[in-house]
Amino acid sequence: MRARPEERATxxxxxxxxxxxxxxxxxxFATGVTLITGRHPGSGALLGVTASSFNSVSLDPPLVLFxxxxxLRSFTGFLxxxxxxxxxLAASQRELSDRFASATLTEKWSGVxxxxxxxxxxxxxxxVAAFDCRAWARHEGGDHVIFIAExxxxxxxxxxxxxxFYRGDYRSLDTRPGEHAPELDFNFQIWG
Numbered sequence: 001m002r003a004r005p006e007e008r009a010t011x012x013x014x015x016x017x018x019x020x021x022x023x024x025x026x027x028x029f030a031t032g033v034t035l036i037t038g039r040h041p042g043s044g045a046l047l048g049v050t051a052s053s054f055n056s057v058s059l060d061p062p063l064v065l066f067x068x069x070x071x072l073r074s075f076t077g078f079l080x081x082x083x084x085x086x087x088x089l090a091a092s093q094r095e096l097s098d099r100f101a102s103a104t105l106t107e108k109w110s111g112v113x114x115x116x117x118x119x120x121x122x123x124x125x126x127x128v129a130a131f132d133c134r135a136w137a138r139h140e141g142g143d144h145v146i147f148i149a150e151x152x153x154x155x156x157x158x159x160x161x162x163x164x165f166y167r168g169d170y171r172s173l174d175t176r177p178g179e180h181a182p183e184l185d186f187n188f189q190i191w192g
């Protein structure tokens with residue numbers, strides 16, 4: 001059986017200097033959306049930035065990573081932090097994702113329901129999951145820095161749907177009418 005034209009892969013393209021091609025190809029990988037938060041150790045100001053570059057690294061020790069662009073206004077603030085929180089956004093939190101992705105909005109935390117973790121980082125009260133972390137390592141990554149953090153506390157609401165980003169737009173997980181995300185056999189308590 002022959003593949004239809006729209007199903008056939010295109011020939012590999014040399015990257016060259018057109019980064020738009022790379023961005024479009026990377027967009028074919030669906031990701032969750034997170035809000036990385038911290039608290040500036042000097043001023044105490046709350047920090048927050050939307051990021052889809054989040055991943056698990058290790059279960060023993062419990063390590064996660066995220067990367068932040070050097071161009072971000074809050075970049076130097078995050079470099080100064082020794083603690084972070086990773087909030088996995090719920091499908092209903094698209095507005096928060098847009099708010100914290102904005103380069104021009106200055107009062108990002110106004111009216112955002114959150115609490116401070118025992119580590120002092122903002123945790124969104126409606127997040128699907130949150131990881132309260134301490135800094136573990138940082139690595140250079142071109143125009144980004146890769147932050148590796150050790151998870152010390154967490155909570156999760158496994159029955160809630162996460163916000164998903166794919167090919168330059170928000171998406172939702174497909175479910176049939178009346179169907180909910182499956183319940184998992186664990187129940188995390190906040191800061192358990």
